[in-house]
Structure formats: structure tokens, C-alpha cells
Amino acid sequence: MIRSLTSLALVLVAASVPAAQAAPAAAGQPIDVLVIGDSYSAGNGASGTTYGPAGCYRNSTHWGERYAAGLRDKGYAVTLTNHACSGGRTPDVHTPRPMDTQSNRTTPAPAGVTTTAQADAHLAATDPCNAGTFPAEEFWTYRATSVLAGTIVYDCTRTLRPQADFVTPETDLVVFTMGGNDAGFSTIVQGCFVVATRTADACRTSVDAARALIPAIKQRLIDDVAALRAHGLRSDAKIVQLGYPFLQVDNGFSLLDLPTPYPAGDEVRRLITDATAQLATVPAVVNASNPGLMTFVDGVTAKFAGHEPDAQTTNPQTWIKEALSGPDTNVWYHPNDAGQAAYSELLLARGTFGAGGTTATPPAPTATLRVRPTRRAFDAGRPVRLKVAVRLSDGTRPAGRVVVRRAHHRKVLERRRLTVARDGRLRVRVDGLGAGRHVLVVTYRDRTAPRVRDRVRVRLLTRDAR
Secondary structure, eight states, X not given: OOSOOOOOOOOOOOOOOOOSOOOOOOTTSEEEEEEEESHHHHTTTOOSOEESSTTOOEETTSHHHHHHHHHHHTTOEEEEEEOOOTTOOGGGGTSOEEEEEEEEEEEEOOTTOOSHHHHHHHHHHHOTTXXXXXXXTEEEEEEEEEEETTEEEEEEEEEEOOGGGGOOTTOOEEEXXXXXXXGTHHHHHHHHTOTTTOOHHHHHHHXXXXXXXXXXXXXXXXXXXXXXXXTTXXXXXXXXXXXXXXXXXXXXXXXXXXXXXBOHHHHHHHHHHHHHHHHTTHHHHHHHHSTTOEEEEOOHHHHHTTOSOOSSSOOTTOSBOOTTSSSOGGGTTSBOHXXXXXXXXXXXXXXXXXXXXXXXXXOSOOEEEEEEESSSOEETTSOEEEEEEEEETTSOOOOOEEEEEETTOOSEEEEEEXXXXXXXXXXXXXXXXXXXXXXXXXXXXXXXXXXXXXXXXXXXXXXXXX
């Protein structure tokens, strides 16, 4: 019934270990924020525009977008990218996630293709299910079920790439919620709160099962952090995990089934408290080998106090969409706009968490970088050429490295050394871009000045388009 209710209230308390670390970002400094995680990070329940791959429910007014807007209002140059997806589980950070399967599709079998193994190879090469809508995130896998009378019958499965794949060298801050789906939270909601499906036995069973899984979920979260680092997250970047609110207002709601009633509201709230006590040790484990890397945000349950759903009647002051609040079950028990604002306020109260900062002893000079394309448009299939200009605040000639990547991609398109003799000016040739519009990120770094980057938009046109 409820396909993607993702908020087991495992509220993770701030327990970071103080350590010498990067200084906070200065206003105006670029901060690259990556949001990953489950539906609470994607934006289920927000009223803005939904975007991204089907089923992910990313929303233009979710707390991550509001947090970025608040930082911009304070003068920070924030770039935010959301790769969270409704229904996300901890393995999705480091493992591809199958989304949906189309079965019994057909396509003509080319000459020489007579076996399912040959058909699988043909389907993988032609990729017939892939519309190319989100090429950076989605890919399809294929399984031929038969090859008869010149026709291939097959299934194709849409799959999302691991969320950690979207860490880049520019990533300064990773923010996420995760863990609810691992504990089977939709089962808790259906068994404890939804009128048509709740029973005392179902609620008791689901809560007990979730509590038993907490130690494993804790280890999976630690593994997720390791995966982010393994995918290139810098040692001076920051990771922030938000907790979840209580899912029932504190009014003693019970399921009165005979012969054994069950205090569902109190037990689900107690589950949250028990989970907090165990999972509060995650930052200490992570920060032991990466001092200052990770923070858990405390105060979610306190922020939402009195604004939780009420399965007994209804709560007109709720900041979380209640069951039967609309036809889309994917937004039940997820923050509405008031709840999204509450999450963003918790983040903004902590600023940037030290992300985007320089080392504890900042170097004397700072660098400025300016990048411009040499033309308004380039021919598809031919190189793009960029004008790069670097200046140091102390007047010395820059001598560092210039690196070009596509935005939110790890692959280096071009790497050039800027020598003193060039007086801060360089022309960079970029190959391998297809027709269309691209955003390139150019980074400059040397031994004295902090890294600095600029973004430039380029357009490549086919002859027919000119």
C-alpha cells in the first residue's frame, strides 16, 4: 500500500569529536553541497516542482534547497546538487539500485542472433529502453527471455548509479538522511498508524524487528562514510547527517486490539530514543580516523515537538503529512513545507559546518580565476577552447595546475600546468564533448593560494543546428 515511506525515526545526536580542522568558509567563498539519502533528503512532501529520475521525488522546495538559499542570503556562493532518492537504503550509497522493470518487451532479432546470450549482448549494445533522460544517473540492464521467429522477448531494469558516484573533488559538504528503509519503516507505518492496516500484533512485530536492526544500520552508516571517502571525498570536506522526527504526537495513542493491546505511540517514540542512544556513537567511530569529518544534527525531535502526526484523530498543526492526507502514499509521513523549513532552520543555525574552509593557518595570497570560452558556440566533434586568467592577491605570478571537468563529474577532461612565464594566462583545449550545452568546472590550485574554481557554460552545435 505504501510504496515508499522512508522515515524510521532514528534520530542521530550530534556527537562529533572536537579536533583541529579547516576554518569555516568565508562569505563569498564557493561551497559545493551534495545531498544524498532517502525520501527525507529527496523532498517527498514538499509542494514545489518535482525533478530528477522517476520515483525519486526530488523537490525544488525541500530543506536542502532552502538551506542553500539561506546560505546564499548570507553571502556564500553555494552550488547544491541533490542525488537523494525516495526509498533509498544505506547500500544505495555505494551500490547500484534497481528501480523498476519492464517485462515482455520485444524487438526484431538481427541476423545471426539466435540464442538468449547473443540477444543479451545485442540488447546491451543497442540499449533500447534507455531514453537518455538522465544519462549521468540512470542505466538499464537487460535479460532476454526468448528468441523466436526473428523476435527477441526481453526484460529491462532501470537502475540508479551509486550515490557516492556524485562526489567530486569540488564537493565541500555532504548532507543526508538515511536508515529508515533499512529498518522497514513502511511496515511500521502500516502496522502502527494507517487505519486500514494497523493492528497491535503488526505494530509490535515491526517495532521489535526495527529495534533489532539498529546495530546493523549503525555499521552500514559507517560503511557509507567510508564509501564517500573511497569515491574521492576530500579529507577537509564535511559530512552531516540529519535525524528524523517522531511520527506520533505524544498523546498515548494505543491500539486496543484484544487480547493484548499495544501502546503504539509510546513504543514508536521509545524506539527513537533507543536508536538515538546506540547510533550516537557513529561520529566518534568515523572521526577517530578522520578528525572533524562528520556531524550529526541534534534537535530534530525537539524542533518538531507538537507538530507530529496524530493517528488517533488528526493534528491540524502537523509539519508531517498524515496518512490519508492525499492520494499519493509516497508523501505520507514526510515533512510538508513547514517541516522542510524546520529542517533548513536546523542546518542554517550551524552555518556551513566548517565546509569550504582553508587550512588552520591560511596562506598570505589568495587567487582569483576567470574563465571564458573563445567563441559563443563550437562545432560538435571539435575541441572547445577556453581562456583562463589567474591572479594572485600579492602580485606574484601564479605557478599552479589548471584542471577542467564537467560539472558533477569526476573525470578530468584536461589538466595543464600554469608556469610563471605565462603571467597567469593560459589557453586550454577541451576534447570529448558532444553536441549540446555543457557546464565546465575549472579549478586552479598551487602551493600557496587556496584552490579556486570557476564555472563556464559552453555550447556545441551540429552543422544542421547552425
